[in-house]
Amino acid sequence: MTYGKWNDAATASVNASNNGGPIYNNNTSGTSYGFQVETWF
Template sequence: EFVALYQKDKADDITLRNTWVTAGVRPVYAFTQNFKLQGELGYTSLKQDSTGDTAHLTKFTIAPTIAMGESYWSRPELRFYVTYGKWNGAATPLVNASNNSGAVYGNGTSGTSAGLQLEAWW
């Protein structure tokens, strides 16, 4: 799977004017009928007109996966993932912004997160 995005937000309010560029790839390899290994490499750039700053984020994820079949689209899937991200100083407030209990990464410009994800379609 591959994704590429270019988005330019235009508005009278300068705080709403942004330019996004994103690219990513997610290769998946099925070792058996019910076990896959997934990876993801992504890059995002966000230029905010209100600050003039450009935030950059690069991330890499690895995810061993238990699935109902070996097809890329086979669901449900249970994934254990580990993600490493690296960003610049302009991205630090954005990385921490959606965390209600405070800044997870503080003033850091990189971090690792891990978790379990269940994806199902019906």
């Protein structure tokens, strides 16, 4: 889980980097989560 905070000037960049569209709209903070698997052999 990751929490991010950015200023108004970065809002367009934050939304542009999301493949699913502008998920954060005009907000200047947001939380994202994911799942990671790692293998060693």
